[in-house]
Amino acid sequence: xxxxxxxxxxxxxxxxxxxxxxxxxxxxxxxxxxxxxxxxxxxxxxxxxxxxxxxxxxxxxxxxxxxxxxxxxxxxxxxxxxxxxxxxxxxxxxxx
Amino acid sequence: xxxxxxxxxxxxxxxxxxxxxxxxxxxxxxxxxxxxxxxxxxxxxxxxxxxxxxxxxxxxxxxxxxxxxxxxxxxxxxxxxxxxxxxxxxxxxxxxxxxxxxxxxxxxxxxxxxxxxxxxxxxxxxxxxxxxxxxxxxxxxxxxxxxxxxxxxxxxxxxxxxxxxxxxxxxxxxxxxxxxxxxxxxxxxxxxxxxxxxxxxxxxxxxxxxxxxxxxxxxxxxxxxxxxxxxxxxxxxxxxxxxxxxxxxxxxxxxxxxxxxxxxxxxxxxxxxxxxxxxxxxxxxxxxxxxxxxxxxxxxxxxxxxxxxxxxxxxxxxxxxxxxxxxxxxxxxxxxxxxxxxxxxxxxxxxxxxxxxxxxxxxxxxxxxxxxxxxxxxxxxxxxxxxx
Numbered sequence: 078x079x080x081x082x083x084x085x086x087x088x089x090x091x092x093x094x095x096x097x098x099x100x101x102x103x104x105x106x107x108x109x110x111x112x113x114x115x116x117x118x119x120x121x122x123x124x125x126x127x128x129x130x131x132x133x134x135x136x137x138x139x140x141x142x143x144x145x146x147x148x149x150x151x152x153x154x155x156x157x158x159x160x161x162x163x164x165x166x167x168x169x170x171x172x173x
Numbered sequence: 174x175x176x177x178x179x180x181x182x183x184x185x186x187x188x189x190x191x192x193x194x195x196x197x198x199x200x201x202x203x204x205x206x207x208x209x210x211x212x213x214x215x216x217x218x219x220x221x222x223x224x225x226x227x228x229x230x231x232x233x234x235x236x237x238x239x240x241x242x243x244x245x246x247x248x249x250x251x252x253x254x255x256x257x258x259x260x261x262x263x264x265x266x267x268x269x270x271x272x273x274x275x276x277x278x279x280x281x282x283x284x285x286x287x288x289x290x291x292x293x294x295x296x297x298x299x300x301x302x303x304x305x306x307x308x309x310x311x312x313x314x315x316x317x318x319x320x321x322x323x324x325x326x327x328x329x330x331x332x333x334x335x336x337x338x339x340x341x342x343x344x345x346x347x348x349x350x351x352x353x354x355x356x357x358x359x360x361x362x363x364x365x366x367x368x369x370x371x372x373x374x375x376x377x378x379x380x381x382x383x384x385x386x387x388x389x390x391x392x393x394x395x396x397x398x399x400x401x402x403x404x405x406x407x408x409x410x411x412x413x414x415x416x417x418x419x420x421x422x423x424x425x426x427x428x429x430x431x432x433x434x435x436x437x438x439x440x441x442x443x444x445x446x447x448x449x450x451x452x453x454x455x456x457x458x459x460x461x462x463x464x465x466x467x468x469x470x471x472x473x474x475x476x477x478x479x480x481x482x483x484x485x486x487x488x489x490x491x492x493x494x495x496x497x498x499x500x501x502x503x504x505x506x507x508x509x510x511x512x513x514x515x516x517x518x519x520x521x522x523x524x525x526x527x528x529x530x531x532x533x534x535x536x537x538x539x540x541x542x543x544x545x546x547x548x549x550x551x552x553x554x555x556x557x558x559x560x561x
Contacts, residue, residue, distance in 0.1 A: 092499070118500065137418050142420070145419075145421045162418065164313070
């Protein structure tokens with residue numbers, strides 16, 4: 078089934094600036110993996126070496142974090158949207 | 174929830190009643206709320222894009238004591254969004270500039286300038302005397318430090334964060350709901366997400382997000398309204414959309430969970446480094462002057478500009494081949510592993526990701542990072558090139 082992955086600005090550098098990408102998947106894990114297959118440069122930003130999602134990226138289905146549903150096993154319906162919500166730190170300007 | 178104990182409240186003067194009459198006319202704030210605002214002590218961490226509207230609105234609202242923490246100096250590139258500072262403040266300490274502006278706006282506010290970097294050593298001591306902390310910092314280390322110190326001290330952390338056109342806001346208050354680590358248990362490895370200095374930010378965005386933070390601070394102090402505890406507000410200024418996500422308290426949270434593993438402040442510099450793979454080889458760097466020498470000697474080099482076209486247009490690097498960061502892995506075949514490759518971006522941060530991306534796909538040639546990026550080239554080699 079088709080689901081939409083919503084990509085925040087911080088990660089669009091890896092998706093040719095696209096904000097939404099349509100992928101196939103029956104679970105959150107399948108959909109995100111299909112997304113990473115489309116844009117291989119993003120894989121290292123999404124996954125730990127262990128294959129777990131990185132702890133500074135949350136995935137939301139509706140207004141719920143999939144961590145509070147069934148994690149990567151969370152079942153999806155056709156037309157669902159998964160939103161990637163990474164930690165962002167900006168606010169002031171450091172003199173790097 | 175009552176952050177300000179009744180024993181700290183005192184009557185308002187007639188001048189104060191005139192000044193704050195538009196608050197007093199709101200039954201939700203009224204005389205009692207205004208007294209609470211005057212008694213309140215709020216610490217603003219960072220006097221940058223978020224700290225500027227926070228400090229201005231909280232001062233205007235009559236918060237009695239405002240602490241501001243910053244170690245930085247005002248730069249010209251700050252003024253596009255950090256509206257508490259003016260052109261005449263360039264090169265002044267940000268805390269001094271902020272203090273003067275707050276006093277000019279409202280002399281009734283007691284301003285405490287903490288002209289220092291917030292660290293694990295000084296954070297509890299600085300923060301312990303405040304009722305609320307508003308986080309307007311720009312880096313993960315300080316965000317985790319502020320969060321952890323707030324949890325340990327039992328005070329609310331009014332959070333805001335921005336990137337380009339997008340913002341996040343929430344209230345992390347472990348006594349009543351989740352903390353920042355319930356949402357993001359640990360930070361990204363250094364540099365995995367570009368900073369504001371690299372990524373750019375639309376100037377009004379921190380104005381909006383910082384003003385949302387100021388609103389949350391005021392509601393916490395007067396004890397009313399529906400706060401952002403347990404909710405993450407997302408704002409997209411380009412599409413002009415707000416969204417709200419739920420944040421659950423994590424029973425396994427390392428600092429506010431049932432069995433916390435963090436019981437005191439830790440070494441945040443070290444902690445942010447831990448996430449780096451331990452087997453990763455160090456990134457080789459080359460300085461702008463070294464690179465210039467190698468070019469002048471006629472060395473064969475692959476110089477790769479990883480910036481996108483709009484950014485290359487600001488300061489063109491002569492002779493570099495453009496390959497945007499997000500395309501490294503799929504364009505690995507365009508590299509010759511026999512020839513040294515030099516990667517450049519604005520300040521030498523994103524170019525590190527490019528090197529990592531090529532390593533990850535098994536590229537074996539030598540990869541060099543131009544230290545401090547094109548800005549260093551402009552500073553040390555070619556003064557005709559602008560620094561941005």
